Amino acid sequence: MDSTASTSSQSGEISDKHPTVTVDLGQRSYPIEITTAATEAFPASVSKALPDLTHAVLIHDEAVESYAAELQQKLSDIRPSVRVDRVDVPSGEPSKSFQQLQRLLDAMLACGADRRSVVIAVGGGVVGDLAGFAAASFARGIRFVQVPTTLLAMVDSSVGGKTGINLAGGKNMVGAFWQPHLVWIDTQVMNTLPERSFLSGLAEVVKYGVIDDAEFFCDLERDASALVQRQDAVLRQAIERSCQSKARVVNEDERETSGRRAILNYGHTFAHAIEATAGYGTLLHGEAVSIGMQMAASLAIDLGLCEADLLTRQTKLLLDCGLPVRFPDADVQAMLPVMMRDKKVEHGKLRFILPRKLGQVDLVGDVDQANVVKAIHAHR
């Protein structure tokens, strides 16, 4: 391992105005720059991360076309020798397909991409995962930049190097660990994000408070209403603290080999089962995670792992963030088989990420099915 476990947060060197979180992975280290209305500063950050840039392929969600076109224009202004092509991707999960991957790779080749070219992914998790995998596999791997445009992507999928597409038989079954060279976040792009989508992203923010950073959890309790109102300064800080937590975990377990990275899945085993049985799309991912964290906290309390107070505070914070804390339609009998297919299942035994106290979770194996059923019922 050439990675270290430290994470540094510092004022950005390019601008004093925006915070930068560094993902510290030795030669594969990269900055996450968190800005507001700072498109002007984007080319300088790209130039710093990729000094030899001559050709970029900007791959974007069709929903953010005007923002992508603006970034393209700014990048083209760096110097006359910088060429920027642009390819759009239909919005939505079905785009994480072989068909779209092949289409992107053909388009990259057609516009003259080579080993020195750079992919810039502009969009939510779908585009980040798809374009990241295209970058990982074109010419056996070229550099890429993540420009997440949803809160969920900013605090979760754009950081950590997981890229990939879906198979008919399973989500994210094909992909690569491929770290970006820069993550560029501009909170202003969220102004047009629908309310439900924005709030959904807050579930992952709350998650970092529970799994890694108790002080951050307290700050969120204080700032929840400002956050829901999308106040830029509070938002930048929440994204910064979330990215610090994510970077810390990724530093410790880049390729998901030690098990440490699994803590990011707090609430997700329940959430995936809710999403799969409710039909994907009934609930947004973050909404399912919110309910899943509630079930996981109840399970932990039932198993005597943590105090009941944790659930009380988590419930209030999630509600203050406008998130659902129960799922009346939960179908326990349908959810259990889905949970048994979870990647964390080993030798048929259910395993969960469960809290001990705010800021600390553990992977707990050999959980009795009766307790799981009880935890689901507690939040129906």
Added chain:
Amino acid sequence: MDSTASTSSQSGEISDKHPTVTVDLGQRSYPIEITTAATEAFPASVSKALPDLTHAVLIHDEAVESYAAELQQKLSDIRPSVRVDRVDVPSGEPSKSFQQLQRLLDAMLACGADRRSVVIAVGGGVVGDLAGFAAASFARGIRFVQVPTTLLAMVDSSVGGKTGINLAGGKNMVGAFWQPHLVWIDTQVMNTLPERSFLSGLAEVVKYGVIDDAEFFCDLERDASALVQRQDAVLRQAIERSCQSKARVVNEDERETSGRRAILNYGHTFAHAIEATAGYGTLLHGEAVSIGMQMAASLAIDLGLCEADLLTRQTKLLLDCGLPVRFPDADVQAMLPVMMRDKKVEHGKLRFILPRKLGQVDLVGDVDQANVVKAIHAHR
């Protein structure tokens, strides 16, 4: 870099009878075991390389089905808990496609493959490249074993971690650097290899003598007729020496970043242009490489980089190996544009791997087109 530049050759620990070459890449190091009629020993080697094996997916060229079935049977005998599935792939370059990749990945998921499963690629370069990329991308990367069944794959594509598929617009444009955990070579499987295919593989063997190992070149001059007759001991030694050279180069430049790995392309810039303009399939890859090495040697002599004697000896050795040394149908005007699209072209200038003397080549830039034309004409 956590790799070292040393290569060790030693008697295999499993059997005194077969040589083992180690590709030394730190945590990604692996053995190449070179055997004859040793299928019985295969499970022990796999168990040693992958002690926790419980599920393997054996992906094979349809042309070697009976050999693949035999390996499957032997592996299943390791212990009752080892499960081995088998998937075939149509012979030929068109199988390096998105369609076949998706088919393999779907099949892997359908037979219950997970992160602990192992892919075993049995076949020539096509199957090795395709199955290797399937292993690299399934669940973001699982372990794999190469069992090359052609001489070309044994001495070239199975060693070094290059995997991938083709785009309509370019060969090997999509893939990953993904090292195997074991390369298992059994010379007996070549008994059924057609004469032309076998001899074609000898071109890459001769290449290692020119680019890296002058002593090996001399040995080949002595042993050419035994080699052409496929004498096992001579064949094992030639494969061992070739793999040592390849391992040495890969050690120094695993991901093709320093430029060192480019020396493996000696003769290949000419060869690719010959293959592309003659229509893929007119000449076998090794035959084109043989002619390409002749053109490269002539170019080097013309540029005053090496003595004419090198070409004389190379010509005789290639002829002794039953390989073509000229291509009467060479279409110079068609070849030049293809060469300009070569990955080694930078800023429109042709670059070639050219010999200084036996065992030593250099990357030579800024070569005048007139010299290139002259070199092609010398071997028409």
